[in-house]
Amino acid sequence: MGSTLILVLVVIAGFSFDFTNGFHDTANAMATSIATGALKPKVAVILSAVLNFAGAFISISVAATIAKGIVSPKVLVGGDGLELVLAALIGAMTWNLITWYFTIPSSSSHALIGGVIGATIVATASGEVNWHNLVQSVIVPAVLSPFICAGVAALGTYMAYRLIRRLGQKEARTGYRYGQICSASLVSLAHGTNDAQKTMGVISLALIAHGDISAVNFSVPFWVKLGCALSIALGTASGGWRIINTMGNRITNVESPQGFSAESSSAAVILASSYYGYPLSTTQVVSGGVLGAGLGKKIDSVHWNVIGQMLAAWVLTMPGAAVLGGVAWAIADIFGAHANVGAIVICVLAAGGAFGLWTLAQRNKITPDDLDRTKVSVVEEAELAGVPAALAEA
């Protein structure tokens, strides 16, 4: 049994991670709707926040998968279980903030899984990680899902533009904007059902470690659900403008039929996969969707250097978060028997790091007003060959 102080720190770290997850992933649902002017940036993030909140309450299957599948429960109910979960959350959160600073849409889910694995490896120095389950239920879907979504979105976009020849540019652009709002909403809802529950799973792990709930057939307590739902919604509403800019403007110049195609494909892939119990990365699916939507219209409209940066970040996310989680564990472990002191030290270091990154990010800040394109008329939008240079460079 770990101490109650550490349990409290774990819960705070869990909610903080969920907050970073929220603003990191707002882009998934809303970036394309903002980029095409279907929604004002602030309206978009608030809509997304409400739907994330609702989604967080709907189902618990993903929470169960994360908690049960990858790390042996006996490590977590052992004496160091709580510190381990804390180190994992700090690793994941710090990785999220680093990728946010570099404006890269990386997977919060993979960061979380990486953090758990890193802390477990350093803590136990043995094979307490279920690698088979990790490959089967995390890595394989992570590799396949962006390709599937890109293919679906490319096909959808290609056919949409064939229809548009009969439909006329103006009608199509205006009409598809309405469709986009609907498909983006569905992605937000799906995001809430998947991502908030991953944190619920981790906080549940901590409660198991503290002995508050049983490791067998556990269920997520109501206050954990509410806390996670609120954290992810607040994070979403705060708006991750840096990542929204990357997703909406820097991958390709998204037009409303492409935005609709990308979001519909993403919603379809995410919902079909989660129906079969895969803890899929929403970020990677949507990035695949946006890429596919670009390819479906014109192959050279995609900015491959941005795709390259994203791919690098995706590959690095799990090991990167694992290293951070492992380092957090190692620092806490220096204090040995004074586990409370170790836990406080790593929390203070993480908070300091977060503040530092936030301060650095203020230097090249991106505001919602920079991204607002609702005032751009459909004609102007059609005439715009690319994104304003200032945004593309940011």
Add this chain to the structure above:
Amino acid sequence: MLILATPYINWSALWKIIVASLVAGAGVVVVFGFLLLGVKIANNAKGGGREWAGYALSGVCGFICLAIVAAGIYAILNKPVSKKPAPKKTAAALIAPSYKSTA
């Protein structure tokens, strides 16, 4: 490749996911396009059968779009894995076995 061996990929689930994504993802884009086309036909027609045909096309397409959205929400609410106790030998049990069953 080891990774292509069946223990790592549940091919039947994968194919279902691909087909469902194609039908719902790319399908809805096309159906929504026809919905817009129906509205345009109706607006351009000066009354008569052509106007009604346009609205009928839009109506049918709108219904299909709503059905696809409903299917999505159904998928959110009815994840097979969330049923307790988890039935053995379902696709869901194969994808996400509990730790005990694989340890």
